[in-house]
Amino acid sequence: MHLKKENILIVDDDIHILELLQRHLQSWNYHTYKAVSVKEAVTILRDTSIDLLITDLKMPEIDGFELIKFVSEHYPNLPKLVVTGYPSVQDSLSAIKSGVVEYLTKPFTKEELGKAIEKSFNLKKTATTSLPTATILKDKSYGDIIGHSEKIKDVIQVIERVKDNKATIFIKGESGTGKELIARAIHYQGKFSRAPFIAVNCGGIPENLLESELFGYTKGAFTGAEKNREGFFQAANGGTIFLDEIGNASTAVQSRLLRVLQEKEVVKVGSQKAEKIDVRIIAATNSDLKDMIKKETFREDLYYRLTVVEIDIAPLRERKEDIPLLIEKFLFKYGVEYKDRFVQITPEASVILQRYNWPGNIRELENVIQRAVIMCDKIIEVEHLPDSLKFNIDFPDDELVSLKEMEKRYIQKVLATTNNNKTKAAEILGIDRKTIRQKLSE
Template sequence: MQLKKENILIVDDDIDILELLQRHLQSWNFHTYKAISVKEAVQILRDTKIDLLITDLKMPEINGSELIKFVAEHYPKLPTLVITGYPSVQDSLEAIKSGVVDYLTKPFTKEELKTAIHKSIKTENNSDVPNTKELKLEDNTYGEIIGKSDKIQSIIEIIERVKNNKATIFIKGESGTGKELVARAIHYKGKFSRAPFIAVNCGGIPENLLESELFGYTKGAFTGADKDRDGFFQAANGGSIFLDEIGNASTAVQSRLLRVLQEKEVVKVGAQKAEKIDVRVIAATNSNLKAMIEKEAFREDLYYRLTVVEIAVAPLRERKEDIPLLVEKFLLKYGLEYKDRFIQLSQQALKVLERYDWPGNIRELENVIQRAVIMSDGKVDVEHLPDSLKYDITFPEETLLSLKAVEKQHILRVLQATNNNKTKASEILGIDRKTIRLKLED
């Protein structure tokens, strides 16, 4: 058969089998690389362009199935041929699921090997593309909330009950889960939707300015206050104010906020007279306010005023059935923005996205899809996803990591996912840019 000088990597812990395969392959004019362990194979793959992987399944320490999974995601276009002396139905199914082209059982003839290699090299790795029309994004959208999971449906049920009254609502959940989208749905799905909706990031405003920004101030109240000015509460009058990261509010702000909730009135900084207001307060945080109360960092009476109705937004890892819908939304958004068309996603890439636990939640998923769309041409495949999402192999000597090493590894992965954007990474990790820099330097 007419064959080019492809590079073939053979992985088997049996030296005799390695030598036999090498002789056969060299007689057919192939370049060969040999590895007697998965660890050695991974090192060769990282340093050399390989055109075909031939591997045994049963090997000491780390078996070949781990290598197959690793290759399927880090080198998705690399065809794989399995050779084993211990065939089983389970092994066969796992190999096929991971994209193995062919499966030979020892002993085999030279001609059977030749046919399997020919088939493997000629086979192109074409991933199925899911029919995005079947996902029915529009049928699983409520305001800006996207999802079909039970956890999303329970949130929507609560919103339907509270949207037409002005009870104080507290939204809790990890950073990046979409707490502001829930607040917006509460406002815009109800009868007050024509009134103002004001979103305030309490963590993004310096502590010494937050009080005057929220409640306004009078002329001469402090240096630079050259005229009376309304705050966010006055701007939201008649509608809703969303106080994100309320745990960052100072004790002075907490005291004023308690008065707003109790008396339905606001006193500007520097003023004596109170102003009546009609505002629905929606607060949110990713902090543990009960723990803050125990440390006397947050007022207990304010906590109970804020939590008249409580909504818990589940992290993405607890509602993975929503990932395909969210991915479709981001593919459409960034496909139109960067490519002027809808970008497709391979089934293998979707499997990787669905398996990952998303510590940065929806915000991290959006960032990954945004980057993947930029890097792709018409279809997002596994090769366009960050390595931190893909299947990895832990070698025995690497299993015992210190807590500091694990922390550093996680920070580096999040930085990679955000293209080294320390501001975005700090939001996902819940720490500031300075802390990231110090931990990396340390």
Template sequence: MALRKENILIVDDDIDILELLQRHLKSMDFHTYKAISVKEALFILKDTEIDLLITDIQMPEVDGLQLLRYANEHFPNMPKLVVTGYPSVDGALEVIKSGAIDYLTKPFTKEELKTSIAKAFSHKPKTASPQSKKENHANNRYADMVGESEAFHKVTNIIERVKHNKATVLIKGESGTGKELVARAIHYSGKYSRAPFIAVNCGAIPENLQEAELFGYKKGAFTGANENRNGFFQAAVGGTLFLDEIGTASLAVQTKLLRALQEKEITKVGSQKTEKVDIRIIAATNADLQDDIKKNTFREDLYYRLTVVEVNVPPLRERKSDIPLLVEKFLRKYGVEYKDRLLRIAPEALQVLERYHWPGNIRELENIVQRAVIMSDGIIGVKDLPDFLKFQIEFPERGFVPLREMEKEYVQRVLAYTQGNKTKAAEILQIDRKTLRDKLGQ
């Protein structure tokens, strides 16, 4: 099996330097990622396994030293190199203290770069083999998903088994649980990752247009069909077609979907000619399709064709141990986007999030973290969370209480507070003593 090319991230606000470095690195058979700012670099580091970081120091807004410090704590095993056009002894010392292996001064030769890269990789810890590194990485992260719960690992184990083949998959789960993330993980983690991934929300397409949008149409097939047009099936050839909310597909579309799955061929609207399609279909639903079958709104034979492999994505309330990891992921995402820095959450605020039941699942959690990042001035605390998450006092049902009785009860509480002093009570209530007696019924 061929070894994976090392991924090198280059960070520099000078486009010419980026292009030069990329040409040199490609000629050395490395795979490169480019970023023109620290913010862009953080997005790449968040989503990609990087083997070496090469960064400039002098950059606008956030400099390369801060990126080095961040990478040193979050990716301690990833070697770092610095290239700079502003050399100084103090600067070099600061760079090395920040975790860089070597320090290259612009302009530098290709051989100097090659020597520095070799030096950087020689410093990379060798305590874990590539396979064990992969396994450790997978303990709490898979593609763009994070988790450490048993429920999370059940899902990722299924992904591991199906990602390299084109078996049809049905993903079930409540709204907001991340069904599309599972579909994308299946596609992008497997050997077909370079092929198209086309996501279609069936519920967002009007029923009378579903067939034409999915399978395409011939010119003149219906009013407004002024040209031949391919559908989502043709766009996804060789790759994956993700059909979200499959339960909303019309019965006519379900019939054509069944044929596409059985015969691996489709027919455009208005055409008699069939077209072969090499495609993997992943469908998703938050509905009970078995119930829809009983109501005759979903075909039973299509259901069994779709469920060659079934993935049940658990609701967040069943994987609460994953909340800290999810919060960390969203803090990283929105902290960089809105505040140009990474934010932390106070333990007591995290406890509030962990005790909530999350009817909106991960999508609801992401929205709340996003809001908290916007509202926070520093470490996210309980004050930055919406009130409905905080402790609520549940009062017993009292039924209808006359206003006069409620008023009398309030006056009695004020009187108790003043230890029976009616003059003080009247002052607090801003009424005279006679009115006070009337309200007490005396």
């Protein structure tokens, strides 16, 4: 029996079935993950790289249909095997347009299970090899990356081109735009996905430690270095190292990095010996490296080595058409996490989210929805959104108005949002009720 390393997630509310499946799978050397509910399954999917989903359909709270829908949307390449006691269910499954699904009817023998698993993996192969990039792009997500704007499609196209080779990649973008998400997608969608992905926040490690953390050190290299130690680069060998906030790397680290890029070798701190290394480097920053080069705090030669392939990820305000999809994703994610059910949003609240400029980008949107899900009952309404969003005025770009006109519109907007409650409106506006009345009569 050859060693299989695929990760299989089994979802069933019946512990006995879970254990039976696990025993069989383990006897074939698969890694297994168990979940007794859709909620648990979603958490595992989020944190782990799963290769096959085996799920029951009838489960309390959220059922297997919803899980299949979710997986088809968010993990379109993940093969699915449904284990069901109801053979007639096949029709309803195809009705939800969930893509390719394999079935196994209870009760089943070990042999039948083995065959169904084999078939599921094969379905995936035919599905992915026959899918040209164009078809993938028609979808609204790519791995965990959600979006159908031209800007996101361009990014996905670059990912498709680089994921199976080891070209050095540079990701540029404002905070919260998804730089790390993209780095992970490049690694996990590509053919080196079984090798390690190591993320290093160059800004989060004290400057004097970064060098030895990255490249390792030899015994006696500095006080406290009691034995030889590998660095992140050695740990990532064969896979990907993600150097986040690269602008924070000291000049010493920068020259060692240059050597890694030029010679494909690392030298531990305190050593002369070079070790061959085969790592894809992805660097990211939200600071202006060109400016740092001018100020001579970042090496120009390193900059050109790092930017072999550049991915410039646009801020959310430049791809607002992605907002509704992102809202849907986060509603599902946090609905399942906090409320055990799907949370909805009123059209009014949704419009406010789509109008806002999102200086903190997707991370800010995610936080706002997370908070609103916690605050609401079943439906997110305008009142569950932070004030800064509710009262954000957004005039069309080409409309320039006087201060007086702007004040009038803003007061009207606050009044509308507070259902004409003048006391509340006055509080928000930071003026008293009398002043509101006065301004309105003007």
